[in-house]
Amino acid sequence: MSKTDLKIRLKIELPDGVRLGYGKIDLLRAIDREQSISAAARSMGMSYRRAWMLLEELNRSFASPVVETRMGGAGRGGASLTGTGMRIIAIYDDAQTRANEALADQLRKLADELAGDVSPPTEEGS
């Protein structure tokens, strides 16, 4: 098992106890891909109801909705991300990348404490 496996998963605390983590971000990404909330939920093994609840949390948190839905005949509607939804994914991805860069040192120190280390002890000056 490689010590370089360690990765950050960011959770950002929004006001009113709402959290923005990669679960919600992955849901937004799936909606963008599937152009449908139900297909997105299905692709994530998530109930439609749960997907709706997560989207409602996001819609309440942000100034504009993150997803827009289109009504269609016989339930054949669709959904797509709004500009806000797109920007939130981009900001989160950027933050995630920067976190893994900025915390490389801490992740390495933590990796040094892990079980299964077969490498010789490294010099640690500080």
Place this chain on the structure above:
Amino acid sequence: MSKTDLKIRLKIELPDGVRLGYGKIDLLRAIDREQSISAAARSMGMSYRRAWMLLEELNRSFASPVVETRMGGAGRGGASLTGTGMRIIAIYDDAQTRANEALADQLRKLADELAGDVSPPTEEGS
């Protein structure tokens, strides 16, 4: 509601699906404070069983145990953090601080998208 409320909560993915987040870190801190696993669990509104499970996950993940327990007469044992436990808290705290610094820009951009913004739109060149 202040826009400066946004904060990072780090979750670090350890091997084998174990996650190190502030829940486990808070438990370690409580054990250090209470010098007892059951008192620590109680202070967090957590069952003893759940506290044990979280500690077991950590003990399996790291090369040495994070907590050591002392047997005592009539169940009056105690627990304290090991050096590993102490170091893990320190690394996590350090990572948490650095993340909030390193991601200040992204957090600000995200805050700009939040509902309840009464400030005028800011110039965003990129």
